[in-house]
Amino acid sequence: MIVEPACPLPDHxxxxxxxxxxxxxxPGVCLAMDAMRTRFELLLPGEDSPRLRAAGExxxxxxxxxxxxxxxxxxxxxxxxxxxxxYKAAVLLDGDTFELLHxxxxxxxxxxxxFDITIGPLMRAWGFRxxxxxxxxxxxxxxxxQHIELxxxxxxxxxxxxxxxxxxxxVGKGHALDLAxxxxxxxxxxxxxxxxxxxxxxxxxxxxxxxxxxIAVSPDPSSPVVKLRDFALGVSAQRGRGIDDCGVxxxxxxxxxxxxxxxxxETAAVVAPSAALADxxxxxxxxxxxxxxxxxxxxxxxxxxTASPRWVVHGPHADRVTTRAxxxxxxx
Amino acid sequence: xxxxxxxxxxxxxxxxxxxxxxxxxxxxxxxxxPAPRLADPIGVGVIGVGRHGRALLDELQxxxxxxxxxxxxxxxxxxxxxxxxxxxxxxxxxxxxxxxxAKGVQAVVIATPTHxxxxxxxxxxxxGKHVFCEAPLAATVEDCKAIAAxxxxxxxxxxxxxxxxxxxxxxxxxxxxxxxxxxxLIAMRAQDYKKQSWRFPSSDPARDNAANWRLDPAVSIxxxxxxxxxxxxxxxxxxxxxxxxxxxxxxxRLHNDxxxxxxxxxxxxxxxxxxxxxxxxxxxxxxxGRYEVFHGSNAAIKLxxxxxxxxxxxxxxxxxxxxxxxxxxxxxxxxxxxxADATKLASQGKLKEGIxxxxxxxxxALVDFAGSIADKKPPACSAAEGARASIIGILADQAxxxxxxxxxxxxxxxx
Numbered sequence: 001m002i003v004e005p006a007c008p009l010p011d012h013x014x015x016x017x018x019x020x021x022x023x024x025x026x027p028g029v030c031l032a033m034d035a036m037r038t039r040f041e042l043l044l045p046g047e048d049s050p051r052l053r054a055a056g057e058x059x060x061x062x063x064x065x066x067x068x069x070x071x072x073x074x075x076x077x078x079x080x081x082x083x084x085x086x087y088k089a090a091v092l093l094d095g096d097t098f099e100l101l102h103x104x105x106x107x108x109x110x111x112x113x114x115f116d117i118t119i120g121p122l123m124r125a126w127g128f129r130x131x132x133x134x135x136x137x138x139x140x141x142x143x144x145x146q147h148i149e150l151x152x153x154x155x156x157x158x159x160x161x162x163x164x165x166x167x168x169x170x171v172g173k174g175h176a177l178d179l180a181x182x183x184x185x186x187x188x189x190x191x192x193x194x195x196x197x198x199x200x201x202x203x204x205x206x207x208x209x210x211x212x213x214x215i216a217v218s219p220d221p222s223s224p225v226v227k228l229r230d231f232a233l234g235v236s237a238q239r240g241r242g243i244d245d246c247g248v249x250x251x252x253x254x255x256x257x258x259x260x261x262x263x264x265x266e267t268a269a270v271v272a273p274s275a276a277l278a279d280x281x282x283x284x285x286x287x288x289x290x291x292x293x294x295x296x297x298x299x300x301x302x303x304x305x306t307a308s309p310r311w312v313v314h315g316p317h318a319d320r321v322t323t324r325a326x327x328x329x330x331x332x
Numbered sequence: 333x334x335x336x337x338x339x340x341x342x343x344x345x346x347x348x349x350x351x352x353x354x355x356x357x358x359x360x361x362x363x364x365x366p367a368p369r370l371a372d373p374i375g376v377g378v379i380g381v382g383r384h385g386r387a388l389l390d391e392l393q394x395x396x397x398x399x400x401x402x403x404x405x406x407x408x409x410x411x412x413x414x415x416x417x418x419x420x421x422x423x424x425x426x427x428x429x430x431x432x433x434a435k436g437v438q439a440v441v442i443a444t445p446t447h448x449x450x451x452x453x454x455x456x457x458x459x460g461k462h463v464f465c466e467a468p469l470a471a472t473v474e475d476c477k478a479i480a481a482x483x484x485x486x487x488x489x490x491x492x493x494x495x496x497x498x499x500x501x502x503x504x505x506x507x508x509x510x511x512x513x514x515x516x517l518i519a520m521r522a523q524d525y526k527k528q529s530w531r532f533p534s535s536d537p538a539r540d541n542a543a544n545w546r547l548d549p550a551v552s553i554x555x556x557x558x559x560x561x562x563x564x565x566x567x568x569x570x571x572x573x574x575x576x577x578x579x580x581x582x583x584x585r586l587h588n589d590x591x592x593x594x595x596x597x598x599x600x601x602x603x604x605x606x607x608x609x610x611x612x613x614x615x616x617x618x619x620x621g622r623y624e625v626f627h628g629s630n631a632a633i634k635l636x637x638x639x640x641x642x643x644x645x646x647x648x649x650x651x652x653x654x655x656x657x658x659x660x661x662x663x664x665x666x667x668x669x670x671x672a673d674a675t676k677l678a679s680q681g682k683l684k685e686g687i688x689x690x691x692x693x694x695x696x697a698l699v700d701f702a703g704s705i706a707d708k709k710p711p712a713c714s715a716a717e718g719a720r721a722s723i724i725g726i727l728a729d730q731a732x733x734x735x736x737x738x739x740x741x742x743x744x745x746x747x
Contacts, residue, residue, distance in 0.1 A: 050589040054531035061383050068692070069390060076691035081394060092393065095416035155419035186409055187533030 031056040035067045036173055038197030042180070045191050045208065055187035059180035059194075066176040069097060070168045072120070082157055083120065083165040090149075090156040098155045100168070100175045101148075103276050108145040110294065111284035116256035118143040120165030126261070128252055138259055173200040174234055174279030181275075194275075199235045202275045203228035212320075217269045217300055224300055224311055226271055227320045234278030236286040237267040255287045264289040267302035271317050291315060365498070367397045367699045368706035374462075375436035377402035379427045379452055380444035381414025382532070384466070388441055389417045391695045397702035402434040407539060427452045431459045438462060439489075439705060441698075445542075446558065447471035447551040453479050457486040464701045466493040468561040468722035469715075471553050473744060476719040476726070480747045483715030489704045491711035492718025495693035496566045496635075498700040505633050505640040505670050509570050513642065513651070514628030520567055520609040522624040524559040528615050529587055530595070547591045554729040555597045555613040556580065559622075561725030564601075565713075566624045566635065567609055568721060575601035575609060575724065577739045580731030586616035597732045601740075611728075634667065638689040641667030716747040 028045035029052040040063055044052040069078040082091050093101070107115045121141035127133025142163040149158045168175070173196035181202050184192050191205035193213050207213040212227035217235060226233055238253060255262040268286035272278035273296055281292050281299070291299025291314035298315030313321045376398045378385055382405070392398045403414035404424040415423045424430035430437065439462035442452050450470050456463050463483070469492055470476045483490035496502040508514065534543040546552050568574060578601045582594030595616050601609035623636040630648035634641045643665050658669040689696075700712040723744060731738045 050529065050531055050587075051533065053529045055533040057528055057531070058383065058533050065383075065387060065390065068387075074690070076394065076689075076695060078390070078394070092419060094390070094393070095419055098419070183533075186535055188535045 029053050029056055031060060033060050033063065035063050036071070036176065036196065038173065038199075040173075040176070040180075040196050041194070042184075043193040044184075044189060051187075052189065055184050055189045058187060059183040062179040062183045063176045066096075066172070066179050069094070070172045070175070072167055072169065079166060079168060086157055087159040087162050087164065090151060090154065090158040092154065092156050095155065096175075096179060098150070098157075100171065100276060101150055101157060101166075103274075104168075104171060104280060105145055105148070105150060107277070107280040107284060111281070111288065111292070113145070113257050114255070114287040115170065115280050115284035116143065116145050117166045117168055117171065118145050118148060118164055119254055119256050120167035121163065122254055122256070122259055123167050123169070126254060128254075141259065143256065143259070170236075170283045171276050171279045173197065174202075174232065174275035174277070177202045177232070177275040199237075200275050200279050201228065201233040201235075203232070204230060218267055218302065220302075222310065222323075223302075224269075224313065224321045224323065226269070226300070227322070228271070231271055231273060231317070232275035232278040233269060233271050234275065234280070234282035235267065235269045236279075236282040238262075238264075238286070239266070253283060253286055257287075262287045265301050266304050267300075269300040271298040271300075271315070271320065272296065365696070365699055365703055367395045368703050370397050370706055373397055373399040374438050374702060374705055375399055375401035376439045376441060377404060377424075377430050377434055377437040377461075378414065378418070378421075378441045378443065379404045379430065379456075380442060380448075381405045381410050381417070382443070385410075385441075385443035386414060386417050387692075388443055388694055388698070389414060391692060391698055392441070393418065394691070394695060395699055395702060397706065398439075398698070399436075401436045402430050404430045407534075407543075409535065427455060431455060431461070439464065439701070442466060445545040445551070446553065447475075447545065450475040450479055453490075454482050457482050457488065457490065460488060462489040462701070462705050464491050464493060464698065465718070467565070467718055468553060468557050468725050469718050470722060471551055471557070471726065473723050473726055476722045477747060480715040480719035484747075489701065489708075489711055490715045491697070491701045491704060492713050492715060492721070493694075493697060494562060494565045494569075494713045494718055494721055495697045496562070496569055497713040497717075498696040499637075499689070499693045500696060501638065501640045501670060501689060502566065502569070502635055505635055505642075506570055508642060508670065509626060509628075509633055513631055514626055514633060515630040515648075516628060517571065517607055518627040518629060519607060520624070520626055522563045522566070522609070522611050522622075523620065524555070524563060524613040524622040525617050525619055526615060526621065527618045529589075530593075530615050531589075547593050549592050549733075552593050553726050554582070554593050554732060555595075555615070556582075556599055556611075556728035556732050557722075557725040559613050560599070560611060560728055561721050563611065563622070563624055564609075564724045564728070565717070565721035568717070568724075570626065573603055574720065574745055575740050576604050577602055577737055578724075578728050578731045579737040580728055580733075581735050582732040585614070594732060599728045599731060601728075633670075637693060640670035642670060643667050719747055720745050 029049055031042045033040050042056045044056050046052050071077040072079055104117045122138055122143055124131045125134050125138035125141055142161055147161040147164055149160055177194050177196055177200055180194055181204055193203055195201045201215055203213040206229055212229040214225050214227055215233055216223045216225045253262045264286055268282050270278045270281040270285055281297055285299045295316055298317040301312040303310055374397055378389055381403050392400055400418040400421045402422045403418055404427050405411040411423050415421055422434055440456045442449055442465040446468050449465055453463055453465050469479050530546050532543040534540050578599050580599045582597035585596045587595045596614040599611045623634055626633045631642050631644045660667045660669055704711045727738050727740055
């Protein structure tokens with residue numbers, strides 16, 4: 001993801017990972033922190049620095065708090081407690097986490113199981129969770145959201161089978177951004193740009209004047225650019241970590257329908273009303289290689305350099321997706 | 333159960349013989365108190381659900397001994413946020429309303445601004461509630477003493493939120509401190525550095541001042557009081573002694589936004605036997621975060637919230653166990669990691685990772701609170717100790733504000 005904001009930034013192609021990054025000389029307050037094994041950045045345009053900084057710090061506090069609940073790597077986290085005890089007894093949840101699990105169930109059902117947070121045992125078996133890869137063990141793993149019961153009256157979760165575990169790695173960063181954005185809005189902030197590791201993005205209001213925030217989906221010069229305002233963008237890609245699957249190099253995203261690495265497309269992005277939804281659906285789109293059939297989501301698929309057309313865009317906000325030059329809209 | 337802190341050198345070495353057994357024996361002394369198993373969980377009300385109060389809500393919900401029955405906050409948005417964190421909890425705008433109307437509240441956790449603690453704590457104790465009150469206990473010496481006096485008269489549990497007293501790493505390291513591992517105490521040092529503005533947002537400008545009480549000189553006790561109190565208590569907890577005086581200084585180094593509360597401070601405490609404690613805190617820089625160090629003639633102990641290390645002098649006697657202990661390199665120094673639950677971690681092959689606490693220090697303090705209520709036993713930290721730690725923080729702040737030396741008299745600490 002590359003931010004191409006309407007604000008006068010020094011280098012519109014600088015990714016946030018570059019020292020100083022998009023924060024350099026930004027006309028407002030820029031805050032950053034490391035959490036969830038990635039870097040979160042908040043850009044808050046405006047002149048009232050003390051007020052914006054206070055709001056931004058409160059938003060970062062929400063991200064810290066979210067990490068302490070959702071981390072798979074902290075024995076004391078809520079997710080660890082769910083994985084340890086939800087088969088023995090229902091675990092009571094806070095409202096935010098319950099809502100997140102509800103979203104996960106919704107995307108699981110609507111995507112035909114292409115997104116599934118119960119692949120925790122599979123992620124471990126394939127070596128993606130600080131464990132040695134053992135694909136043979138994947139064959140005996142238990143997973144499937146149908147084995148999870150969400151009780152809406154008590155705000156609780158229960159596993160219906162032993163051996164299950166949830167892994168919110170595909171949706172946690174987006175959820176953290178949603179909570180941070182809520183904190184910013186509650187503090188009266190009307191313009192902000194938030195991202196987590198450049199793969200989850202959320203825009204509040206406009207970037208400058210009446211122009212939207214413009215986000216390039218990938219560093220590739222042919223990448224589509226999404227115009228965001230009060231919307232979120234989730235990007236899933238197979239680049240980066242990978243594994244050997246029967247002699248073929250695969251990316252790190254698993255297909256819950258088969259229990260094996262997803263063979264699909266290179267990059268998938270989804271524009272959605274919330275960052276959690278965008279994250280979850282971008283994973284599902286990457287696995288399915290098909291845009292979501294929902295009237296509030298826009299999917300963007302990169303089928304690779306040799307495919308024609310390379311980029312497929314579909315959904316209600318397709319007209320907000322343009323080329324980098326801003327000339328023609330990309331449509332499927 | 334309070335671990336045996338009177339191990340002499342001989343018995344310590346006997347119990348510590350045999351490689352990892354040195355560390356392994358320590359968990360058996362009960363450093364991490366398990367939460368009590370109760371037929372009916374203790375109904376708890378959380379008063380003040382700002383950022384810290386919500387963090388405590390998260391911890392309370394991990395402890396089966398508690399059920400969050402009510403939350404309370406004067407600001408509607410925060411109250412609503414608190415209720416989202418505690419599904420099913422009743423919401424109240426004031427603590428008095430909660431005391432009058434909430435069903436099933438046997439204990440309260442007070443996480444309001446410091447200067448509001450006294451009235452709430454006294455009302456809750458009068459209403460027969462068990463009280464966990466965040467530290468510092470109050471913003472004035474008189475209020476600290478009033479809270480301690482009320483707690484002494486009450487038949488319920490009162491536990492100040494001084495987390496070191498319940499922290500398994502700190503309890504473990506204290507046994508080393510009490511043995512000959514450190515030997516003669518030479519000096520003490522601590523800091524709390526974290527880059528933050530100390531400003532809190534409010535969507536309603538009319539509530540700005542209330543939300544930013546830490547920056548209001550009329551009620552704030554500054555970095556020394558708000559941050560330092562917790563660390564000054566570590567030194568009291570370990571040494572059993574109180575400083576005789578403190579010299580302070582501070583200035584605004586970064587957040588020059590009209591505030592008068594210093595964003596960077598330094599305090600020097602001196603003790604009767606000549607030992608010095610050097611303390612600094614800043615909200616302008618995060619380097620090295622928060623830690624406390626005890627320099628001894630045999631070794632130094634460094635404590636950093638979830639981790640602890642011992643740095644042995646080259647000429648200190650070898651006790652055997654440390655040869656096998658997990659080590660971490662700090663520039664030119666090598667620290668022996670002080671890990672609670674070392675036996676379990678070693679069996680899982682995780683000892684080398686230098687794992688810290690699995691839960692937050694607040695969690696352990698709240699578990700202790702539950703245990704005290706369930707077993708009717710004294711809290712991990714007494715109200716009097718909490719009041720003294722808070723008073724020292726208040727006096728240190730006065731030294732910083734006045735850029736002067738202040739005596740810490742026996743009278744000031746008399747509860």
